[in-house]
Amino acid sequence: MNPELQAVHFFVPEHHISNIVPFGEGNINDTFAVTLQSGEQRILQRLNPDVFPDPELVMRNIRLVLDHLAKQLQEGGSGRDNFTPLSLYRGKTGDCYRADDGSIWRLMNMVKDCRTCQSVSTVNQARELGKGLGFFHRMLSTLDSGKLADTLPGFHDTPEYLRKYDAVRSSQKMPASLDTDLCCRFIEQRRSMVALQKDLGEKLTHGIIHGDPKVANFLFNHTMEKVISLIDLDTVKPGLLLHDIGDALRSCCNPAGETPGDKNTVFFDPEMFQAWLEGYFSRAGFLLTGKDRELIVDSVLLISFELGLRFFSDYLAGNHYFKIRYQNHNLHRAMVQFSLVRSIENQQDALVKIMHNTAKDANRLDNE
């Protein structure tokens, strides 16, 4: 019997299952859509044990966050914002199944009538994504982050990613190609950028972060006009809100997506940037300090560079971390992130201005 069937039987009796198929485009975990005889659907997921060293702790974080979100939505203190929370199903002896190979599986609800996309196509969607992350941060701002474990130490430690890159370079024979040379040169020219991390650590708002707020992890309603949920909670943990904000913006404001056919189409869209900020500030602007705001553009630069570095290092090391669909997939992904970095650099002053004006307008609206 294949592993997904074995896992699903922990949660649902065999005769209730009608169909089970691979689902989504995640780079780390294995995800399946399960259809029951009743027609209802569920999401079955296997946590990648090579990435998450302590999957039980991941599950504990998720439980704490889901319980808190459910309570917040019930009490209505933060409003509802069309938000549909996820929930974990219980199986024979609990809400997660440990397979013989040690991996952990869980079953969650499939949010009804929702749609996802890999990249944004309208300014309204960008605003909705900003609202969605802002609402999520606002709801979790009343949960003590000290209760959550750091399940991925060093997850946004850019200097550490640079050290790992150096280590891979010195231990492997470099595949000789023009693209590889370009990436190496690009990284060399930006070594000093990782020092930003120092700034990012001080005077900035700590809280509970989602850890992976890319476009594909937000659920839209069927018309693609409203964000109704945020999925993929494996990386929820204590962290800097700016890390989430930077990551969400690098994904949202790149309409070409993470793997466009032509990497020359990659561009950081300032209109999407403004709309995203308007959305975020309307829900969670009060959580940010002046220093947080000042560093928003830098944080998008840093996270885009960091992700490019992670993809490129994984390519050099033999593609053990991110799943690939073709041989040079991680190289291509890295070049896309580096193109995004260049596009942000070229517009940096204008983006900072947009940020200041949007923050000012948001303050004015708050005070009216």
Ligand code: GN1
């Ligand atoms: C990974 O598996 P997925 O797609 O949810 C990665 C994120 C990256 C993202 C880029 C635990 O997330 O950090 O931003 O790919 N997750 C982990 O697509 O490393």
Ligand code: MG
């Ligand atoms: Mg993820």
